[in-house]
Amino acid sequence: MKWENKSSVSQFLLLGLPIRPEQQTMFFALFLGMYLTTVLGNLLIILLIRLDSRLHTPMYFFLSHLALTDISLSSLTVPKMLINMQTQNPSIPYSGCIAQTYFFIFFTALDNFLLTSMAYDRYVAICHPLHYTTRMRGGLCSLLVAVSWILSCTNSLSHTLLLARLSFCADNTIPHFFCDLAALLKLSCSDTSLNEIVIFTVGVAVMTLPLMCILISYGRIGATILKVPSTKGICKALSTCGSHLSVVSLYYGTIIGLYFFPSSSTSKDKDIIASVMYMVVTPLLNPFIYSLRNRDMKGALGKLLNKMTIPP
Numbered sequence: 001m002k003w004e005n006k007s008s009v010s011q012f013l014l015l016g017l018p019i020r021p022e023q024q025t026m027f028f029a030l031f032l033g034m035y036l037t038t039v040l041g042n043l044l045i046i047l048l049i050r051l052d053s054r055l056h057t058p059m060y061f062f063l064s065h066l067a068l069t070d071i072s073l074s075s076l077t078v079p080k081m082l083i084n085m086q087t088q089n090p091s092i093p094y095s096g097c098i099a100q101t102y103f104f105i106f107f108t109a110l111d112n113f114l115l116t117s118m119a120y121d122r123y124v125a126i127c128h129p130l131h132y133t134t135r136m137r138g139g140l141c142s143l144l145v146a147v148s149w150i151l152s153c154t155n156s157l158s159h160t161l162l163l164a165r166l167s168f169c170a171d172n173t174i175p176h177f178f179c180d181l182a183a184l185l186k187l188s189c190s191d192t193s194l195n196e197i198v199i200f201t202v203g204v205a206v207m208t209l210p211l212m213c214i215l216i217s218y219g220r221i222g223a224t225i226l227k228v229p230s231t232k233g234i235c236k237a238l239s240t241c242g243s244h245l246s247v248v249s250l251y252y253g254t255i256i257g258l259y260f261f262p263s264s265s266t267s268k269d270k271d272i273i274a275s276v277m278y279m280v281v282t283p284l285l286n287p288f289i290y291s292l293r294n295r296d297m298k299g300a301l302g303k304l305l306n307k308m309t310i311p312p
Contacts, residue, residue, distance in 0.1 A: 009168035012097045012187075014090045016081060016177045017272065028085045034284050035078045041287030042067035045297070052300035058136040059125075059244075062118045063290060065145055069114060070283035073107040076100060077178040077279055084177075097179040098164055104178065106156035108278075109206045113148035115248055116210040120144075122241040123217040127224045155206050158198055166190040176272060178279075183271075211252055218245065243290045250289075251282050 019027050045067040049055045077100070084090050092100070124135050159181060169189040176183050181199070185192045221241060254277040291297045 009094060009170075009172045011091045011093050011172065012179065012184075013173045014080075014084060014092055014177055014179070015173060015175045016084055016090060017276075024085050028082060031078060031085075031280065032082055034280055035074060035082070038074045038280070038284045038287075039071055041291075042071045042283065044301075045287055045290060048297060048300040048304060052303065055296060055300055058121050058138075058141045059118065060296075061141050062114055062121060062145070065148075066111070066114045066118070067286070069107050069110050070286055072103070073111065073279055074283045076103050076107065077275075081177045092179065094168075097174075097184070098160060100179045101163060101181055101184065102156050102160040104279075105159050105181065106152050109152040109155045110148055111251070111278075112206060112210040113151060114145070115244070115251065116213045117141075117144040117148060118244050119214040119217040119248070122244055123221055126221050126241065151206070155202055158202055159195070162195045162198060166192065166195070176275070178275070180271065180275070214248055214252075246289050247282075247286055250285060251278060254278055254282065 017027065046064050049060045049064045080092070080100075121136060121141075125132050128135065163181065163184060166185075166188040167190045168184075168187055171187050174180065174183045174187070185195055218241075254274065291301065
């Protein structure tokens with residue numbers, strides 16, 4: 001029996017953001033501006049890294065993949081949310097909902113693994129600077145990215161295949177602006193115990209293990225920095241990882257703050273707020289963090305602007 005025939009539900013209804021009807025226009029303009037800025041900002045990062053030979057280093061190689069992931073994660077949900085705001089048609093086909101869930105889990109996991117790879121790169125650069133070029137070879141960087149994609153795909157596939165075998169009998173209303181896995185499990189009229197076990201094993205591991213690796217990397221970086229006698233050396237070491245540390249703090253800080261600390265808001269609103277933060281706000285801020293805090297990126301941007309303004 002095919003998965004799609006197991007459910008009597010042919011489509012789902014996305015309730016969207018918890019905003020009043022008179023605020024729809026304002027929020028539409030706000031999220032449209034944020035989405036366009038996110039796409040253009042991250043595309044600019046990819047373009048600068050590709051055009052400037054000084055940025056052909058492991059750190060910027062990982063950054064280009066992170067920028068691509070941020071574009072994909074934001075494009076996965078925001079355009080559909082904007083269309084729903086304008087058309088007042090919140091429906092999404094069953095197959096489209098399953099696909100959206102798959103790619104959401106995929107790109108979220110990929111974000112975690114790429115941030116971990118970037119943390120390892122910074123660890124080698126600061127703690128083993130003399131061996132940096134031999135350790136962070138092009139082959140190793142490509143392998144880290146390939147493994148990140150494979151692990152993310154495997155993780156997402158495990159959740160999605162288990163989701164596709166469930167039946168949805170009557171209620172098809174999702175109190176979210178995208179097809180969230182937890183919301184879909186609540187709507188199912190099948191036994192979801194196996195899905196929940198996989199979420200608390202595979203899903204949690206994908207989130208906690210990369211975070212532990214990042215913390216260990218920065219713990220060793222901190223210990224190495226404390227051994228540096230000069231203030232100039234400390235500032236130089238901090239400048240090499242400041243942008244990445246800012247992104248990590250923003251990404252994981254948002255998730256920890258919203259999910260593990262008590263709040264006066266309801267659980268549903270907390271889920272929506274958390275999703276907006278790491279699917280809309282974080283991808284929006286990443287280009288600004290890496291451009292404003294990074295001298296090489298600002299130099300590459302200035303070089304590109306000079307080529308565009310000064311005739312040959």
